[in-house]
Amino acid sequence: MKKAVIDLGTNTFHLLIVDVLGKKEFNEIYRERIYVKLAEGGIATIIPSALERAENAMLHFSKKLKEYDCENVKAIGTAALRTASNGNDFIKTIKEKTGLQIELINGLEEATLIYHGVRNCVAFDEENQLIIDIGGGSTEFIICNDEAVHWAQSFPIGVGVLFKQFHHADPISKKEIENIRTHLEEILQPLFLKIKKYRPTVLTGSAGAFETISEMMPHVEMTKNFYILKMEHFPPILNFILNASLKERLAHPDISEMRAELMVVAVVLIQFVLEKTGIEQVFVSNYALKEGVFFSE
Numbered sequence: 001m002k003k004a005v006i007d008l009g010t011n012t013f014h015l016l017i018v019d020v021l022g023k024k025e026f027n028e029i030y031r032e033r034i035y036v037k038l039a040e041g042g043i044a045t046i047i048p049s050a051l052e053r054a055e056n057a058m059l060h061f062s063k064k065l066k067e068y069d070c071e072n073v074k075a076i077g078t079a080a081l082r083t084a085s086n087g088n089d090f091i092k093t094i095k096e097k098t099g100l101q102i103e104l105i106n107g108l109e110e111a112t113l114i115y116h117g118v119r120n121c122v123a124f125d126e127e128n129q130l131i132i133d134i135g136g137g138s139t140e141f142i143i144c145n146d147e148a149v150h151w152a153q154s155f156p157i158g159v160g161v162l163f164k165q166f167h168h169a170d171p172i173s174k175k176e177i178e179n180i181r182t183h184l185e186e187i188l189q190p191l192f193l194k195i196k197k198y199r200p201t202v203l204t205g206s207a208g209a210f211e212t213i214s215e216m217m218p219h220v221e222m223t224k225n226f227y228i229l230k231m232e233h234f235p236p237i238l239n240f241i242l243n244a245s246l247k248e249r250l251a252h253p254d255i256s257e258m259r260a261e262l263m264v265v266a267v268v269l270i271q272f273v274l275e276k277t278g279i280e281q282v283f284v285s286n287y288a289l290k291e292g293v294f295f296s297e
Helices: 048-067 079-083 087-098 107-119 159-166 174-187 189-198 208-216 231-243 246-251 263-277 289-296
Strands: 002-008 012-022 025-035 073-077 102-104 129-134 139-144 149-155 202-206 221-223 226-229 282-285
Touching (some): 002 048, 002 289, 012 048, 012 289, 073 079, 073 087, 073 289, 079 087, 079 102, 087 102, 107 129, 107 139, 107 202, 129 208, 129 263, 139 189, 149 189, 159 174, 174 189, 189 263, 208 226, 208 231, 208 282, 226 231, 231 263
Parallel strands (some): 002 073, 073 102, 129 202, 202 282
Antiparallel strands (some): 002 012, 012 025, 129 139, 139 149, 221 226, 226 282
């Protein structure tokens, strides 16, 4: 049976169509992502140009669904659409033009779906892991192991939010980095308390910026559907991203155009969390929220 998930993220809309073979088993039929930048003008209100890109993306996805004859579709709206004052107007427009009903989920529901996706991609055991999913409007943190989620919380520190609030110089200035770190120190106190309690030994990044970092590394071990990153390669990569101009990042063969602008604040966040937690093993999962929908049913 064919099923599809549309993940309407703050920066990127994703479409995944699969053929469900059995419980928690599927074959991928089609996958596409479109960079819409809903947070281009902030997420309090989505600006007209961003709404136009988002609508065009959904119209395109609707055509793909018809092309693949897939009627069983779950469309999920996250941070930007649940925050923006005109988010519901967009949902109504898409319903009228495509027949697709977008379901808004809260931060905890988002984190739970991410867990199910990562759980079925990365090697889990009895040791606790910290999963991080850096989105455009929010970032989800999940502390878990093979058996259960111990704690999960969504914070309004997605890359679109951090970029608009803090990143104005090119390259980013030391003062701006310091301001981001101060902000993270304040807002992530609940995370640090749980880190002390559960002591995760592995940090698993869910696609996004982590995927770009893995592509920039000279040697990456691929296991099943996830990457194992070598910590000794982190410093030069992170330093390059933090010190490079947008033009220099765009020229790098492993940094995609859609990630080049917002990559810097993502790296500040990743570097900060690694320093605060002391975790020395990093995985990168190819599965995230959209795959989690199939595994949670």
